[in-house]
Amino acid sequence: MAAVWDFPDFDAHEGVHMFHDRASGLSAVIGIHSTHLGPAAGGTRFWHYADKGDAITDVLRLSRGMSYKNAMAGLPMGGGKAVILADANNTKTPDMIAAFGRAIDSLGGRYITAEDVGISTDDMVAVRKETKFVSGLPVAGGEAGGDPGPYTAMGVYLGVKAAARRAFGSDDMSARHVAIQGVGSVGGGLARLLAKDGARLTLADVSAGRAKAMADELGGAAVAAADILAVEADVLSPCALGAILTADSIAALRVPVVAGGANNQLATPDDGDRLHARGILFAPDYVINAGGIINVALEYLGQGDRAEVESRIALIPQRLETIWAESEASGDTPARVADRMAQKLIGRA
Numbered sequence: 001m002a003a004v005w006d007f008p009d010f011d012a013h014e015g016v017h018m019f020h021d022r023a024s025g026l027s028a029v030i031g032i033h034s035t036h037l038g039p040a041a042g043g044t045r046f047w048h049y050a051d052k053g054d055a056i057t058d059v060l061r062l063s064r065g066m067s068y069k070n071a072m073a074g075l076p077m078g079g080g081k082a083v084i085l086a087d088a089n090n091t092k093t094p095d096m097i098a099a100f101g102r103a104i105d106s107l108g109g110r111y112i113t114a115e116d117v118g119i120s121t122d123d124m125v126a127v128r129k130e131t132k133f134v135s136g137l138p139v140a141g142g143e144a145g146g147d148p149g150p151y152t153a154m155g156v157y158l159g160v161k162a163a164a165r166r167a168f169g170s171d172d173m174s175a176r177h178v179a180i181q182g183v184g185s186v187g188g189g190l191a192r193l194l195a196k197d198g199a200r201l202t203l204a205d206v207s208a209g210r211a212k213a214m215a216d217e218l219g220g221a222a223v224a225a226a227d228i229l230a231v232e233a234d235v236l237s238p239c240a241l242g243a244i245l246t247a248d249s250i251a252a253l254r255v256p257v258v259a260g261g262a263n264n265q266l267a268t269p270d271d272g273d274r275l276h277a278r279g280i281l282f283a284p285d286y287v288i289n290a291g292g293i294i295n296v297a298l299e300y301l302g303q304g305d306r307a308e309v310e311s312r313i314a315l316i317p318q319r320l321e322t323i324w325a326e327s328e329a330s331g332d333t334p335a336r337v338a339d340r341m342a343q344k345l346i347g348r349a
């Protein structure tokens with residue numbers, strides 16, 4: 001297996017820290033991509049990886065994405081991410097989470113965690129017993145903070161509307177059909193917001209029952225997870241895992257817009273070019289899905305309340321507009337335009 005420095009996604013990361021706790025069985029990796037703008041902030045993913053190298057690749061890609069995301073959201077935070085390597089049964093124990101909290105603490109504040117896929121607010125409460133370098137903790141009404149999912153969903157919803165304005169000249173979602181891949185915290189929240197606007201929804205989840213239940217509740221249709229990327233719709237909103245936009249899946253898309261909350265949707269930078277060549281408008285994921293990190297960063301920094309979080313999330317559409325306008329002017333893809341802007345902000349132009 002290649003050394004971390006030789007991984008294709010290694011991007012001069014400042015630190016890649018491997019942790020193992022014998023007593024609890026915890027195996028975790030924390031990636032710190034950049035602390036140029038502040039402590040490296042980004043959530044923890046709890047996931048079973050068939051190959052441990054995939055966990056390292058995930059941490060490298062996700063932590064770089066967090067550097068870009070935090071910079072583009074105007075936050076004084078660098079980029080980091082953690083993954084806990086789950087076993088095939090996704091066994092999660094209190095001892096494991098406690099050991100993970102101690103691992104974070106050992107980094108002395110260079111990395112600040114929060115929730116990501118497979119991690120709950122309760123897990124963060126348990127982590128808080130071991131370290132103060134954590135956010136996404138329960139908050140009272142009106143305060144910034146708590147589960148980032150609903151805030152991410154809110155930003156994605158506003159971004160989808162901005163994309164609709166650009167692609168169709170109107171953000172009246174009652175006239176639009178949106179296909180959502182993954183109806184968990186982000187995708188489910190997005191589906192509810194769009195349903196309120198009267199949008200037509202097609203939903204899919206690897207947990208087929210979850211998609212069906214939500215489709216029944218909101219009045220949409222559910223399709224098999226394997227079929228969602230080829231549904232004919234106005235917008236595809238990937239809200240499950242990353243690397244789903246590949247040469248093959250892009251060739252099969254039947255949408256003019258891709259705008260969703262999942263991190264790292266493009267399998268490779270070339271896939272952004274492929275979308276562009278097909279004339280599909282793309283919302284760079286780390287720009288549209290910044291709502292959750294805005295919420296937990298303001299919680300951690302003790303800056304502002306829920307209204308402040310919402311007013312900052314309301315800026316996401318403008319950022320997308322700037323990127324799309326620059327893309328149109330330069331002929332570069334939105335993904336490459338956004339990367340350039342972010343790299344400049346973190347001192348890596």
Ligand code: NAD
Binds near residue numbers: 241290
């Ligand atoms: P979640 O675990 O609540 O939901 C993910 C859902 O996707 C689950 O229901 C899961 O069954 C489903 N899923 C997994 N693989 C799938 C597949 N191949 N096809 C269809 N469905 C599939 O996670 P979440 O918090 O909603 O996060 C979703 C995505 O958004 C992730 O990529 C995450 O990194 C990203 N994201 C989340 C936040 C946040 O605040 N929660 C913030 C930024 C980005």
